[in-house]
Amino acid sequence: MFRFLNLSLSCLLICLLAGCQSGAEEKATDFHTLISEAYNYPRPILHSLYLTDPRNAKKLMDAGLEEQGYVTIRKKLTMAEAGKPLITFTPEGEKFIHSTDQANPNRVEVIAATLTLKEINAFEMNDKQDRLTFSYTVEITDETPFAFLSKPRWSKDMNRKGYFEKVEGKWVKAPKPPKD
Incomplete structure (x- = not known):
């Protein structure tokens, strides 16, 4: 049930983002990839x-x-x-x-391990459809023999927030919550 909800949420978000963009971007927008690239997932x-x-x-x-x-x-x-x-x-x-x-x-x-984007949990777009706030979950994968050095500071899944702004027709990572 929750996987279906997350998949539906991701599909809805992709449709919203694609509707706000033009040309080749409209065809190629994939929100999971957009977050992964902007926030450097997976990363060591x-x-x-x-x-x-x-x-x-x-x-x-x-x-x-x-x-x-x-x-x-x-x-x-x-x-x-x-x-x-x-x-x-x-x-x-x-x-x-x-x-x-x-x-x-x-x-x-x-x-010690790899931090990977697991799923997109929720998103909210402003009325002008040029700013987006979203929450997502990252998970620890590919633990190495040196993982024990950092492990006490981790939990298996961690929730994060992210922000995008539309600049010159493209979605870019916003460094902090965008202001209206």
Whole structure:
């Protein structure tokens, strides 16, 4: 029942948006794609990891990532090795590195999961049909072995609000609630 309602809501919104546009856009408008592109879904959920931090090394070791073959952890350092990384990524673990901080090569961003647009819940268009407020649900997908680093801050499905304005005949993301 709810899936049918969401599908019907999406179809109605596509019809409304298509009716407000002209030319090729009228034929190609897909609201789900419009939101995905404007709000960058799907996108990675990242977690910063400091390779020289003993707390990060302990977390990874406690989670079993060394035994699983994603990282190697140095358990002892000499004074001459102070400031050298405690954590190194294996080729298997390197797949989950998103970026390395150029200013601080001991800081990396690892991919914890992917945030994906799940469904459009509701929408409201103003009387002039040039501003749109909508709510939607995103979900966590594709969790990696590093997901436990960020997981306490997530819930499986999260509700969000979004805004579009019609500018020069095209729908564009509005940075905050549009004002009438």
